[in-house]
Amino acid sequence: MRTFAHYLLLRLIRALAAAGTFAILLSGCQSMGTDGLVASNAPPEISGPAASAIAGDMVSRLAEQIGPGKATVSLKPDASPFGQALEAALKGWGYAVVTDQKTDSETKVIPLAYVVLPFDGQILARLSTDHVELGRAYNVTASGATPASALSLMRRG
Template structure:
């Protein structure tokens, strides 16, 4: 029961902080992930994130501007996005000039779990994963926040 309450607390905190991952309407924070995340956990989380993004952002019509933090997770996420069919551009200095979709991720540890956020200027996906020595398993449903198209920065209702 205690772990469920902790996960709910983390989820509520994560949802309330989702908007903090973006800085204005088009600028995202720098991506970051722990260097010691196991390869199995990184692959499971990256596969899940890429699959969820595919459900919401068109493949084949979107070029993602991606700046990894150099972690194993960043590398695996980039490869998963490519395998889903996204074109990936890694020069963040040209994001808006070319119409690319900027993307950032943050993986934060909390009491044996990780809170993962994947953000674009218009969308933030958040989920908690239970971490084992070699793998990860979703421990919460997706939290999906879309930013209004009116430029207000407020979630759509």
């Protein structure tokens, strides 16, 4: 029979394991793309409502860091629901989104990459630019997703 202390210890171990995995996700130990950012990747099994909720939350936090709608975002989306939801959320916040198009030399372009991973019943999401990286864990429900952790923010010089 487990005591309350055992229960707390197991919860602590689980939280530390999740935090460690999240730290690895945020550390940039994923495969790098040609522009120095993490290659974009999201599993196709994330539902449309969950993908939209996660993308909407992450883009709103990104806008707090780079300013809403002040630049063109270069995105290499995949065919996943998250890739499509991210592009829609960026446009909803007023960003111009280019995928394979060239822009003129005077246009400020922010390359953006993302990683979305299922882990231990949650979804870990990360957005990366040349200057900022955002990460957060989410609980997925039938109707969408809700943040399960504080926002992790890393700025690069």
